[in-house]
Amino acid sequence: MNSIQLATFSNHAIYACLAIFAVAFVAHTIEVAWSVRNVPGQTKTEFEFTRTDRAGRIGTAMMILGFLVLLIAVTARGMSAHRVPWGNMYEFSITGALTLTGAYLFALAKYKLRWLGLPVSLATLLTLGTAITVLYRPSEQLVPALKSPWLALHVSAAIISGGVFLVANLVAATYLWMDAIEKKGPRPTWAAKIPSLESLDQLSYRLIAFVFPLWTFAIIAGAIWAESAWGKYWGWDPKETWAFITWVAYAAYLHARVTVGWRGKRAAWLCIFAGSTFLFNYIYINIWGTGLHTYSGL
Amino acid sequence: MANTENSIDIGVVGLLRWGWRQLTSMRTALILLMLLGVAAIPGSLFPQRSQEPQKVDQYFAHDPSLAHWMDRLRLFNVYASPWFSAIYLLLFISLIGCVLPRTFTHLRAIGKKPPLTPKNLDRMEGHRIIASADTAASFELARKWLKKNRYRLRIQDGSISAEKGYLRETGNLMFHLSLILILVGVALGSLFGMKGETILNVGDRFINTPTSYDTITYGKFQGQGTLIPFALTATDFAAKYDPITGQPTDYTLTTSVENPIGSTPKKIIIKVNKPLTYGSTKIYLQANGYSPIVTIRDKTGAVVFNGPTIFLPQDSDLTSVGAIKEPDMTPQIGFIGTFLPTAQMNMKRGGFSSYPEVLNPELLLSAWKGNLGLDSGTPQSVYQLNTAAMKEIGIKALLLGDTYNFGEGSITFTGWKSWVNLQIVEDPGKMYALFGAIFAILGLLISLFTRQRRIWVRVGSEIEIAGLAKNGIPGLDKELEDLARALSGSKEEQK
Numbered sequence: 156m157n158s159i160q161l162a163t164f165s166n167h168a169i170y171a172c173l174a175i176f177a178v179a180f181v182a183h184t185i186e187v188a189w190s191v192r193n194v195p196g197q198t199k200t201e202f203e204f205t206r207t208d209r210a211g212r213i214g215t216a217m218m219i220l221g222f223l224v225l226l227i228a229v230t231a232r233g234m235s236a237h238r239v240p241w242g243n244m245y246e247f248s249i250t251g252a253l254t255l256t257g258a259y260l261f262a263l264a265k266y267k268l269r270w271l272g273l274p275v276s277l278a279t280l281l282t283l284g285t286a287i288t289v290l291y292r293p294s295e296q297l298v299p300a301l302k303s304p305w306l307a308l309h310v311s312a313a314i315i316s317g318g319v320f321l322v323a324n325l326v327a328a329t330y331l332w333m334d335a336i337e338k339k340g341p342r343p344t345w346a347a348k349i350p351s352l353e354s355l356d357q358l359s360y361r362l363i364a365f366v367f368p369l370w371t372f373a374i375i376a377g378a379i380w381a382e383s384a385w386g387k388y389w390g391w392d393p394k395e396t397w398a399f400i401t402w403v404a405y406a407a408y409l410h411a412r413v414t415v416g417w418r419g420k421r422a423a424w425l426c427i428f429a430g431s432t433f434l435f436n437y438i439y440i441n442i443w444g445t446g447l448h449t450y451s452g453l
Numbered sequence: 454m455a456n457t458e459n460s461i462d463i464g465v466v467g468l469l470r471w472g473w474r475q476l477t478s479m480r481t482a483l484i485l486l487m488l489l490g491v492a493a494i495p496g497s498l499f500p501q502r503s504q505e506p507q508k509v510d511q512y513f514a515h516d517p518s519l520a521h522w523m524d525r526l527r528l529f530n531v532y533a534s535p536w537f538s539a540i541y542l543l544l545f546i547s548l549i550g551c552v553l554p555r556t557f558t559h560l561r562a563i564g565k566k567p568p569l570t571p572k573n574l575d576r577m578e579g580h581r582i583i584a585s586a587d588t589a590a591s592f593e594l595a596r597k598w599l600k601k602n603r604y605r606l607r608i609q610d611g612s613i614s615a616e617k618g619y620l621r622e623t624g625n626l627m628f629h630l631s632l633i634l635i636l637v638g639v640a641l642g643s644l645f646g647m648k649g650e651t652i653l654n655v656g657d658r659f660i661n662t663p664t665s666y667d668t669i670t671y672g673k674f675q676g677q678g679t680l681i682p683f684a685l686t687a688t689d690f691a692a693k694y695d696p697i698t699g700q701p702t703d704y705t706l707t708t709s710v711e712n713p714i715g716s717t718p719k720k721i722i723i724k725v726n727k728p729l730t731y732g733s734t735k736i737y738l739q740a741n742g743y744s745p746i747v748t749i750r751d752k753t754g755a756v757v758f759n760g761p762t763i764f765l766p767q768d769s770d771l772t773s774v775g776a777i778k779e780p781d782m783t784p785q786i787g788f789i790g791t792f793l794p795t796a797q798m799n800m801k802r803g804g805f806s807s808y809p810e811v812l813n814p815e816l817l818l819s820a821w822k823g824n825l826g827l828d829s830g831t832p833q834s835v836y837q838l839n840t841a842a843m844k845e846i847g848i849k850a851l852l853l854g855d856t857y858n859f860g861e862g863s864i865t866f867t868g869w870k871s872w873v874n875l876q877i878v879e880d881p882g883k884m885y886a887l888f889g890a891i892f893a894i895l896g897l898l899i900s901l902f903t904r905q906r907r908i909w910v911r912v913g914s915e916i917e918i919a920g921l922a923k924n925g926i927p928g929l930d931k932e933l934e935d936l937a938r939a940l941s942g943s944k945e946e947q948k
Contacts, residue, residue: 295695299704299725314839368897375890384726386648386737386876388883390504393497403490410483440497451517 161235162294168228169249169287172221173280179217180276185212187273187345214272215263221279224258227251235294241310242297244441248286251301252279254318270348274325305380312373313398317433319366320401323359324430327423330355334420356419359426362413367405374398404429473697478525482551485544492540496531499523503530552629556597559622566607567616570909575873577919579908579933583940588912591940595910595918598939602932604908612911617904624818624899631896634889641882646672647680647734648879653742654761654872658686660714661877681731683712688720690871692741699808706738733881740874742766743773745792745816749782751862757781761870764792765836772806775866777818777837778825785825786861787838791817792869804850816866819848820859904928908936916940 156164190207229250233240240246259275262268297306333352336342342349350358377395382388389395408425411417417425500508509529512520527534574580585591596613599606604615649669652660661680663669689707694700704725709718712731723729729736744761749756757779764775777788795808796815804817823843826833833839849857851866905923910916917937922929 214679246895281685293698295698295700298701302703303726357678361654368894371897372894375894378890379887382883383728384734386728386739386878387880391493391496391501392504396493396497400490400493403486407483407487414479 158235158237158294161231165228165235165294166287167232168224168231169283172228172252173283173287175217175221175224175281176283179214179221179272180212180280183269183273183276186214186269190390196212211269211272212249214276215269218260218272218276221276222253222260225249225253225256225283232294236297238297239307239310241306241314242295242301243290243292245286245290245292247310248282248290249312250314251318252282252286255279255282255321258318259320269391271325272445278321287327300384302364303380303384305376305383309373309380312369312376316366316373317437319362320370320405320430320433323362323366324427326355326359326362327426327430330359330423331420331427334423352419356422359423361392363408363426363429364406367409370402370405374402393440394436397432397440401432401436403428404432470653479551482544482547485540485547489537489540489544492537492610494530495528499528499531501529501531503532541636545633548629548633548636551892552633554624556626556630559626560623563619567605567614567907568785569607570612570911572616574909574911574917574919577921578640579930580917580919581918581933581937583918583937585912585916586942588914588916591916592910592912594940595912595916595936598936599908599910601797611650611913612909614907614909616907621903621905621923624896624901624903627896628893628900629896631889631891631893635893636887636889638882638884638886639707639887641885642672642880643882644672644674646878646880646882649877650739651877652763652872652874653685653687654763654870655687655690656870659875660684660685666877681712681734682714683710683731684714685710685736685875688719690741690873692871694809701809702739705743733883734877734879737876737878738873739876740766742771742872743792743794743811744870744872745790745814745866746776746868746870747777747816748865748867749777749779749786749862750865751782757862759867761872762790763836763872764790768806769809770795770806771809776834776837778835778838780825780827782861784822784861785843786859787821787825787840787843788818788864789821789838790819793817794869811869814853814866814869816851817848818851818857818864820846820857820864822846822861833918906932908933910936 186207229240229246232249236242241250254350255275256279259268259271262271291378329349330352333342333346333349333355336346337352349355374395377398378388381390381395404425408422408429411425412422456827482840500512502509512523512529514860523529527536527698531537571577573883583591589857594614596606596608599613599615602617604617605619607614647669649663649666651659651666659665661683663680685696686709688709689705691705691707692701693703695702706723708721708723708729710721710729711718721729723736723738725738728738742764743766744763748756749758758777759780762775762777764773766773770793773792773794775790775792777790779786791804793804793806793813793815795806795811795812796804797807797813798804804815818916821838821840821843823840826839826842846861847857847859849859851857851864853866855867856863906920906929908918908920910918918933920929920933
């Protein structure tokens, strides 16, 4: 296949992914909705996931299929342009969706996390949908400044960190939600499957402790690259500035947990705050910002 | 992290005071770090002089009094402002004050044995009691197990105190010391560095002396005259573009460099991601554009000017504007020009370029006569014509080879040249920053993935085990379980 065929093939694969993740989303919805049943003789309802286990399995199968097709789509996109597929915001987004589903499936293999399938499939659908409609750019070669081996290192580290930051944010938000529910009394049946507050709290901390060095690396790799492309390793470009702010926020989070002993609600809020600085950087600075990092193609 | 063995010596009040001081200094460092993050925000929201001077000018044009106040608050120069520097310096001091004492404490602790076994093990985490018939054998077994699991042991009468994970603090300190090294690198760069820019037509020679630069700035302690004595000739410049989108795909500058001046020239290629490096000095290819070549003749037909004039690109298709000034004619003559590499016309935009490569060049000129104002003493831009004391005498669009007779003489559009913008940067601090960055990541990885914990074993009529996980890192319970299993296994063997 030549470049144009590959790019077209990649687009078709993305549309296929939209369909597959839509099925996964519906399956996960059915898994949750149909498992609710009334407890005989009481007004209470409870979850019985055995009844909808099949729907859940279909959901997981679709997530795996979607991941594979998306992997092919992203690879084809890269091959069509003879480079890593991270040249503009469309490509960042489809790669981001790939890492998000990948991270979920990886975690699913180790933990009982199928309840996350619903939000993950929804988030993937939204990301891919926005990417193909709003952010889409034709496949093309890179501008000279982007032609560097550091592109692969810097951008992949940033994308993976971003994906993990978002998952950590989801977990922290779930913590706050469950905390609010538990204040009023025991958890309702639909929330029974969600891990305990303590595990949620631990999980978001572990995710961040795991990814903080990677984020640090993404910034440093960017600095090394900037030194060779722009003539200075740090120029307070808006994107750099916000990457630094995100770094500071997560550093504060880690210190707050490890040395000051913050747990629970306060830690979850700080985690969400730090994650939103990343989102602000990704969305606002990419689209409306100025500076040297203007590769979104928008 | 408090070292409990020290705290016993200094008493409760001392411990509190010491702990308070430790906490406050750490807290101060943290607050300063957060403050640095917050202080960085305005610089990303308002245009900065160092990055977008034109946008700063727009603020001044739009609302001068507001812009004036913003300027007094250094909002257009955030990262060089006194308040930003103050936070930066305070953080620097606080970090040193926070990390250095801990480094010494840790260095002393490295050689030391783990602290004594506490009296009441049942207050510790994961406390277990294991029945044992042969306590001496169990003691030996526990010792071997802990040794095998890389614990550092302190054998006491009837008990073992074991600790592992000293590397955690080592990594932690390495990370923070590396941050200081990065800050030192940044400071060295700004105090002893140099940055200059020059625009060079293809074919021109650049000699690295301060007067050759269009702009040059030195660090506070960087004396002039320390420039590397090289000369560089731009022999060729090639730009490649995507034929569909017009996006640039490659820039290649071929140069001939003498270092030192007078030595045999070497052919060196400079690209966007491949600067030319001499020690801590680097020469970067930053931008490029076109210089139209014109020949100007006076009324008698004598050539008064023949050569390229640098025009500045206005868009990605390199529609370029500039000024050609001819002070030696009477009256003085000036042209405001627009160079279109691939000329196109429409009603809305007038003449514009539709592709960055030179395919259909056109030079649009408006001719002016009068006083160029070059002798007035106020510096003026070479790219703009000061028309205050001039009168427009005509406009003309020239194709390649065309001549325009403007009454006082004639101008012929004979060709074009590419120019390149070279940025020459000296930063003696960047190696420190790089090493700091590498060690920072290593330290971070070591500290985040090392588990620091203690385990105690006491043997009396039965065996007691307990532990302590620093910073509540999980996994201690499993390890204690394994130890318990190993110890109770010994009992079964004896049966």
